[in-house]
Amino acid sequence: MWFCALIATASPWFGELSPLDLLAAFWTYNGEQYSSVLAHFSWAPRVSIALLIGCGLGLAGAVTQQVLGNPLASPTTLGVEAGGQFGVTVATLFAPALLTFSPDLAAVAGGLLAIGLVVALTWRLGFSPVTVILAGLVITFFMGALNMAFLLLKGEWLGNLFIWGAGSLVQNNWDPFLDLWPRVLAIGFALVLLMRPLQLLQLGQASASALGARVALVRIIALFLVVLMSATVVSRVGVVAFVGLAAPVLARLLGARTLAQKLIWSSLLGSGLLLLADTLAQWASTWGNGSLVPTGTTTALIGGPIILLALHSVRNTHHMPGQDSSPAGFVPVRRSTLIAASVIGALLLAIFILSMSWSPGLTQWNWTPVSEWGEAWVWRGPRLLAAILAGVALGLAGTLIQRMTSNAMASPEILGISGGAALVMVVLILTGTELGRAGQLTAATVGATGALGLLILLARKHRFAGNQLLLGGLALYVFMDAGLRLVMASGGSVATRLLNWMYGSTWLVSEHEAIALLALILALCAGLFLVVRPLTILPMGDTTASSLGLSVGRSRLILLMLAALLTAAATIVIGPLSFVGLIAPHLARVLGQQTVGRQLVVAALAGGLLLAIADYLSRTVIFPNQLPAGLLAALVGGIYFLWGLSRHGRS
Incomplete structure (x- = not known):
C-alpha cells in the first residue's frame, strides 16, 4: 500500500x-529549477x-x-x-x-x-x-x-x-x-x-x-x-x-x-x-x-x-438502545386517542392562525386580519402547509421504523434514506445541472429510492433486522457526508443555497409542491391500514411472528418501503436533516397511545405540530433573517435523542 x-x-x-x-x-531543492x-x-x-x-x-x-x-x-x-x-x-x-x-x-x-x-x-x-x-x-x-x-x-x-x-x-512550506x-x-x-x-x-x-x-x-x-x-x-x-x-x-x-x-x-x-x-x-x-x-x-x-x-466483526451488539432484553416493567397509562388528537389538533390550528396573522414587519410586529390572508398566503401559506405535511410524513415514518425494529431510538434520518436524496442534490449543484424545481424534486426522489434499494440489499440476508438496518443507514450517511464536504470546499453562494435546503428551508416550497405533497401523503396513508397487524406482531420476535402466520421478511420489506416513501416525500421538500421522525412517535407514546393505530394517528399530528412551530420560529426569531426550519428541529431533536438515551442508560 x-x-x-x-x-x-x-x-x-x-x-x-x-x-x-x-x-x-x-x-x-535547486533554486534555479522551478519544479524542484x-x-x-x-x-x-x-x-x-x-x-x-x-x-x-x-x-x-x-x-x-x-x-x-x-x-x-x-x-x-x-x-x-x-x-x-x-x-x-x-x-x-x-x-x-x-x-x-x-x-x-x-x-x-x-x-x-x-x-x-x-x-x-x-x-x-x-x-x-x-x-x-x-x-x-x-x-x-x-x-x-x-x-x-x-x-x-x-x-x-x-x-x-x-x-x-x-x-x-495542501501545503506551501514545511512549517505545519x-x-x-x-x-x-x-x-x-x-x-x-x-x-x-x-x-x-x-x-x-x-x-x-x-x-x-x-x-x-x-x-x-x-x-x-x-x-x-x-x-x-x-x-x-x-x-x-x-x-x-x-x-x-x-x-x-x-x-x-x-x-x-x-x-x-x-x-x-x-x-x-x-x-x-x-x-x-x-x-x-x-x-x-x-x-x-x-x-x-x-x-x-x-x-x-x-x-x-x-x-462482519460485530459480535457484541447486545440489545438496541430503547429495546429491553426483558419485558417492560412499566407501561404508561393509556389515554383517550380522541382527547390527545383533539388537543394536538387545537394547538396545530392555533399555530396556523398565529403563523398567518402575527408576524414581524420592518418596524414592529403586525397582526394580519383574516380578510387579508389571501395576500399573505402567497408568502406564508405554502411553506406552512409543506412543513405540516412533512411533519406528518416523518411522524408516520418514525412510528413505522420504531415499531418494525423494536427500537424506540430509531428515526428515518438515521436510516440514510434522506441522505440518498441529499447526495443527488449535491451532484446536481456541483455539476451545474439546471433542471428546475420539478426536475430537482424528481432527481431527489430517485436518490432516495436508490438509497432504499441499497439498504434493502445490505439488510436482506439479515431479514431486515434492526441492527443491520441502522448500521447500513450509517454507511449511507457516510457517502452523503463526503458530498457535503465537497460542497463546503466549493464555498460561495452555491454552497449556501444547498446548505439551506439540507437543513430544511421551507421558503423554497411553492404552492404546487405543497399540494402535490398532500396528495402523495394521503395516498400513502391509505396503505397504512394494511400494516397495523404486522406492526403489532413483529415486536414479539421473529419466532412468534412466524408461528402466527406472518411472513417476517416480506412484512419488514413492505414496512421499510412505506417508511422510505414517507421519508423521501418529506425530504425532497424540506431537506434531510431533522429528528421529527424520532420525537413524534415518542410524544405519542408519552401521551398514552400504546397500540399501533392510535400511535400512528397521534404521531402524525405531533409531527405536523412540531414542524409548524419550527417553521414559524425560523421565520420570526432572527427577522429579517431566517433560519431553516429543519435546522431548529434538528437541534431540538438531537437534545431529545441524547436525553432519551441517557434515560435508557439509567434504567
Whole structure:
C-alpha cells in the first residue's frame, strides 16, 4: 500500500524530475529549477504530513477500539472530529485570541465535549457497538447542525473556516509539518506506554481489576489521548474522516491479533490510506478543471465500505438502545386517542392562525386580519402547509421504523434514506445541472429510492433486522457526508443555497409542491391500514411472528418501503436533516397511545405540530433573517435523542 501510494503521488512529477531529484526534494531543492522548488515546498511537505497524520489517526483508532471493545469505534464515529471543528468554530466567533494563542485548545475542548457525551450516555449500557455508534452519529449530527447555524448566521466570517473544515492537506512550506510532528510523536508515545493496561482490558472489567488494573482510569487516560491526537490534527488540516476507522479494520482483516500488531499495522495502514486518498483528491482536482476537491471528501468515501466490512466483526451488539432484553416493567397509562388528537389538533390550528396573522414587519410586529390572508398566503401559506405535511410524513415514518425494529431510538434520518436524496442534490449543484424545481424534486426522489434499494440489499440476508438496518443507514450517511464536504470546499453562494435546503428551508416550497405533497401523503396513508397487524406482531420476535402466520421478511420489506416513501416525500421538500421522525412517535407514546393505530394517528399530528412551530420560529426569531426550519428541529431533536438515551442508560 505504501509503495502504491508513493508511486501514485510521485507519478505526475516523473516527467519533470528524476526519481533521485524527487527523493532529494524532501530535504533540499535547486533554486534555479522551478519544479524542484515546487516539489520541495509543496509536494514533499504534503506527502510528509499525510503520512504523519495517517499514522496518528490509525493509532488513535486502534486504541479507541481496544478501549471500548468496539470494532466500529473511531474518532469520527464517536463525534470527536466534529466536536473539534465545533470548538474551533466557537472560538473563531467568540474568542479569536484563543486561536492566536493555540488552535489546539479549542479543538481539544470540542473533542472532549463530544466524546464525553458519548461515554456518559453509553457507559451503563456496556459500550455496546450499536449504541455507541448511534450516540456518536447523533452527536455528530447535532454539532454539525450547530456549525451550520453559525455558518448561515455569520457566513461572512466563517466561510473560509468551513472550506478549511472540509479537510485539505495542501501545503506551501514545511512549517505545519515541523510544528505537528513533535506533538503527534509525543501523543503516540504516550498511547504506546498504555499498551500493557490496555491488553488487560481484553479480559473484561472484572478480570482486569482483579489483576490490579484501574480500568476506569485507563479508559479515561486513553480516550483523553485519543482526543488530543484527533483534535490536534483537526485544528491543523480540518476533518479527515474515517482513517481512524479504516486502518484498524483493515489491520484485523489482514491478520493482526495481538494489541501490538494492531497498533503497529493500524499506524502503517493509516499512513498509506491517507496518502492514497490525498493523491486521489489531487487527481480529482485536476480532472475538475482545477476546482479544489478536499482530502476529507476522498477519505469519507472509503468510510462506507469499511463500515460494511466491519459489520462482519460485530459480535457484541447486545440489545438496541430503547429495546429491553426483558419485558417492560412499566407501561404508561393509556389515554383517550380522541382527547390527545383533539388537543394536538387545537394547538396545530392555533399555530396556523398565529403563523398567518402575527408576524414581524420592518418596524414592529403586525397582526394580519383574516380578510387579508389571501395576500399573505402567497408568502406564508405554502411553506406552512409543506412543513405540516412533512411533519406528518416523518411522524408516520418514525412510528413505522420504531415499531418494525423494536427500537424506540430509531428515526428515518438515521436510516440514510434522506441522505440518498441529499447526495443527488449535491451532484446536481456541483455539476451545474439546471433542471428546475420539478426536475430537482424528481432527481431527489430517485436518490432516495436508490438509497432504499441499497439498504434493502445490505439488510436482506439479515431479514431486515434492526441492527443491520441502522448500521447500513450509517454507511449511507457516510457517502452523503463526503458530498457535503465537497460542497463546503466549493464555498460561495452555491454552497449556501444547498446548505439551506439540507437543513430544511421551507421558503423554497411553492404552492404546487405543497399540494402535490398532500396528495402523495394521503395516498400513502391509505396503505397504512394494511400494516397495523404486522406492526403489532413483529415486536414479539421473529419466532412468534412466524408461528402466527406472518411472513417476517416480506412484512419488514413492505414496512421499510412505506417508511422510505414517507421519508423521501418529506425530504425532497424540506431537506434531510431533522429528528421529527424520532420525537413524534415518542410524544405519542408519552401521551398514552400504546397500540399501533392510535400511535400512528397521534404521531402524525405531533409531527405536523412540531414542524409548524419550527417553521414559524425560523421565520420570526432572527427577522429579517431566517433560519431553516429543519435546522431548529434538528437541534431540538438531537437534545431529545441524547436525553432519551441517557434515560435508557439509567434504567
